[in-house]
Amino acid sequence: MTGPDSYTAWLGGRSDAQLVALLERRPDLAVPLPASMAVLATRAEQRASVLRAADDLDTAAFGIVEQLALHTSAGNEPPTRTELKRALRGRAKAATVDAAITELADRALIWFSGDRIRLIPATAEALPWPLGSGTDTDTPDEQHIAAALAGLPPAERALLDKLAETGPRGRTRDAAPDAPADRPVPQLLRRRLLRRIDDETVELPATVGQLLRGEPVTDPRRLTPPEPVATVHTVAEVDGVAAGEVGELLRHCAAIVEVLGQAPAPALRAGGLGVREIRRIARTAGIEESRAGLLVELLAAAKLIEKGFPDPPPEADADEFWGPTPAADSWLEAPPARRWAPLAHSWLELDRYPWMIGLRDATDKPLAALAHELRVPYAVRERRTVLGALAEQPPGTDLAPTDIARLLAWRAPRRRRLYRGQVVDNTLHEAAALGLVGRGALTSAGRALLTEPLPAAEAALEAALPDPVDHVLVQADLTVVAPGPLTAELQQRIALVADVESAGAATVYRLSEPSLRRALDAGLTAAEIHHLFERHSRTPVPQTLTYLIDDVARRHGRLRAGMAQSFVRSEDPALLAQVLASPVADTLALRGIAPTVAISQAPLGELFEELRSAGFAPAGEDSSGAIVDLRRRGARINVRPLARQPYRPAPPTAEQLDLLVTELRAGERAAGATSGTTVRSDGSRTSTAAALALLQLAARVHRQVHIGYVDAKGTAIQRVVEPVRVGNGQLEALDTVTGAVRQFTLHRISSVALLE
Template identity: 25%
Template sequence: MPSLQSFNAWLAHCPEPRLRAILNTRRDLLRRDAANTQRIAGAAGTRAGVARGLESLDTGALQLACALAVRSRVTPVVSFDELPAGLDPRAFDTLADTALIWPAGAESQDSAEPASMRWRIQSEAVSLLPTSARDQSNPPAWLHAEPPRAPVMAPVSQAIARNAQAGAAAQVVGDIVALVREVAARPASQLVKGGIGKRDLMSYASRTGAGAHRSVLLLELAGRLGLLGVGGPDADPVWLPTNVFESFAAGDRAAAYARVVEAWLALPVEVGQVVAGRDGTGAVVHALSSLGHSPTSPFSGFPISQPVMPLTRYLLLTDLDALGARGGFAAAAAAIVEDFTWHHPLLPSADEPVLTEILAEAEYLGLVTTPLARPDSFGLTPVGVRLAAHLAGAMPRSGNPLPFDLERLTVPQGWTDLVAGLLPPLERTVVLQSDLTAVATGPLEPTVATALERVADVETRGQGTVFRFTEASLRRGLEDGLSAADVLALIAGAADGPLVPTLEFLIEETAARMHRVRLAPARSVIVVDDPDDLTQIVNEPILLTAGIEQLTSTVATARVSQERLAELLAAADIHTLGAQSEHTTTLPAPITAVAPIKRRSLRVGDRELSDFEAALLTERATGTPGTPAAPVTVADRLREASATGAEVVLETVSHTGEVSQLRLYPTAVTAGRVRGLRVRGHRGAAPAPLRAGAAGLSEVSLPLARIRSVRPAGEPGGTTPNPSAKGTEK
């Protein structure tokens, strides 16, 4: 067997440039209270440490890591000429700097070409990567992917980019306000598991004309902005606007747009999954169901350490900037997806439908745009370029190998002033047309838009809005308590000119067909203008359960609530006018301010890195080169023995609490278990060859939780206790 060295031993005497590269790349392994290579090596060999290193690799480096892991199942020492052809030898340096591989021999080989050296790989990589025969028979797409080709850029005029970002900034805030007002008009019951049901969602999508995907996005943004909350009676809680909604709707549009963009960046859900009703793990999801708790990853697959969807949006914006899809150029969506999946192959959201949906959302928000006649190409708008550059510079370097921090997903300074200069002035009037439509030539002032939406349907939203008056829309206003005179006055106040005769006629006819039946604000009092109308109501079979009692020729009472009586009258095709006075309103849902969580971290910051490096180099210089301190945990000791081929003595605890000993040559420590060759009746030097079936050796697999202590064979003391071992006696 060739001479071996563990990662712990190599890190203790590796060349200083390589050590500095590891410290700068793997800042997640460093702690201010542990400036020694032993702790760094132990953290790098854990499952979480290896997973964080792997998730930062691009496809080329990941293909090399996977090939090394597959070969290490046969032999712990791997050279480049043993690997499949077509791999990039330059990725050896990337893997070494990420603390995933190290030179196998005890002698220093760092001065040689990486492709000519013998390497070892962290054992946890074997279980995290597709290394088994079953995995290899159905390999992931990245395993045989080719490097992406340079995309062909399509030109985007500056005028189109400016109009796109200005129109989006004006529209998205208005769309959110309109949808929240629709929720206020028709509150949706909260589901038992939280969120809004599919029927209510489709109702909102139909009434606003936004479609299912856009409605889900708007609802989730409104929820994250604190504009929607749960209120109403405890027996039947419903979703309602919160007490901050009106200030948001009437506040500064540029500031509101900035809040919307920040909410989108941090949104934890994938819109397509919410529309479908299930996420990538098979769990049932609904709109707004992620509010109130920390949602789990919406995707199965590789265990990414960061929130998947916020990370994906951040990476997609910054990758577009790096790809050159900015400053008047756009790349095809297929090329963007190909480039993204090459650089982030283990990200479970690196899938064409998901990335295409995010690009569509970013276009809706005005962060990207498409050139004329090329709707399949996307490029960053000027505000998108500024946001991408800000995010790339804001992410910390002291976190994971892939720099990302959810709390730093913010817009840059001066963003509000930049957006304010793009927004067109608000319109306060609309142009009435003979086809029963009203056209706003620009974004409407919120109070005017809200008033018109009470009596008209919105046909088109955008920088301008088209309202259409129909019998159903006018009836909605009349049922809401307005009289025909109120409706005429409302429209006249918003019109830039006289009322159209056809519209006046429609309003009067609609009011006349509603039989002039009025519901008084008192509990179920019916007031009619014509005694014949009350006679019809009293004799209507559907209304027998209402317990109607006639008081006069035009007044009657009922034993049911006003809302229930209105439903029964509608079922009898008797339309009613709402109460003009004391019109009941639903109180807004309260919003609870959550105190920010203060976290204390032992991570090494940018300012502390030089001092940490100096302390670590001093620790290495004062110790014996190549002989680091003994590992302090069972897993570390087993990894050390596995890396060097050493024999250890384990104390294990059975499920009944019985303690026993066994001698073992560990071969791998992965996924919370140790695999190795158990020694039976053998003393002295290890048998050759060291494999299952050799004299006195048999293969075993043990959970680490059952190991109470471990010590090198031949040493009476020096045991390493495992405080988490099940059944340990106290």
């Protein structure tokens, strides 16, 4: 069967839909717009473009590439589809071969001359394993290699590690058959951990290199995808486990916001958070350091914390601090599902790897949280790829991380290093911490987050979260047990009067004198605290709690402080005299101005802290004498509106690619018109005046012309158009391909030819 005799001719014979599919897979070919098929073919054959296009090929496609390369290198005529299937019999089904050939043709990495399949030369260089590995039957299996590597002497292991990192082939005199048998290379050849190419060249087998680099192992000889072992859980169980993780996530994030609000963390000179600050945050919030690093990354990505100078200014001396933004206040008051949504979405679109915090960089320094070095350009793509492997499974299906890594490495063997166990394990661990994965399976909310708008994911999580309860259990030991997530109002009240002692599915709070005093400081009365427990406790309120509330309330507020700079007053002159006689009076420079009033030049916050440290229990009041909440509000840092966002190029749309192909066809038609006999011999431009006259003539008689044009970017294009109007330095002409009227600047028109 006859066919195109060149790659360019084959490309030109592709349909518009096929060219659009090519540009979707290889968008670099369209920038700038190629002027002709010859230009497009030249770009498509360039090594850099071919290697980029091959990154998304699976192992089956590379098996076809390897077979074509071996067939061509032997000096044979390019094979037909039938011959290729015959050569791969036993390794791949006919349908697999057909699908791989179609994918390679869609990427223009192979082309057809009749029924013969021809390989673009640079495609063979993209093989993710040494040429011939797919047909090598001498390489031992994974278990044999792992056992052999475990007992290697240091010299032999160092040699293999070097080849695994720098390239599979090495040159050595010890590869000859008569080399001393006790040398490392002959020993490795004997163990089949190296392959002899010739007397001076050895090669590291693909499977050995994968194991040495910690990559998922896939056999180049196997052209069918691995079948992971699946464990099935109920969707309710998966969502229930994830809902518990979401509760912990939100509680810990709120704790970090509170910690940074009370004491913003000084930023490192490079911009991140130092190890000491992460330890302080983790210790104060009651979480592990690794989790603290992940959560500050999430909060920063969601713009709930930011770097800048806080208001009010902190006491520490630093140029910049990490602290909460004003958005954190509304976030803290939102329902759980609405608080979860921005955190989960920010993680999914985060171009950083939080799990790298604490790892060592090239200079052996630990990587800091929020540091620039954690940015990884492919993080978003690979994170979605890992979760996408779970999303392909039926709901509730759990896949082991090693199986996911093997599957992804088979699908994209040139990117197998990105699917090392460390990457996949940590990605799934972070996803579980955010409630996107439960029991190793993708949750309903995680599935919605990957494929649907954010409100759908929020609704899915809300359905999975347990219904809030409106009651607590007060114990005789002054603990309060919340048997589930509390309603928002009750949660705020309980958090005000008690401190969290242990959190989980059932949160335990501890009532104490300081916690009750905090509630009274906030404006609650003793009667309101009694009513709170009488109304919401399913157990009888213990008498010890009643006595404690009354005792704290009786002593609370007998001494009151206000603004003078600040003042202290009491209805009990003896109590105020006791204050004035104590050492704290000198510290605060207190001065009595009446039997019941004293003033100070110290700030009100300092006055409160010093009096309480001295054993007194003052309460704040406003100008009318009513008790007000004077607790310190956390510092806030305004988000910088002009902060530069990471640049992510948007892929072209289908409509844009259709237009590009149309422009390409127009340029090709114009180029063909200039080389044919339909152009008048005297139709070429000889001067500006002649070109203008020729265009005006064509507009009057409605004739088509071929023009050469240089656009604003300096790109030369050719078009066949029908002039409509010439004037004001512009040519308005009908594009014969698109049917649209276009404008061309006259001084940019480089040539004009009248067509017959």
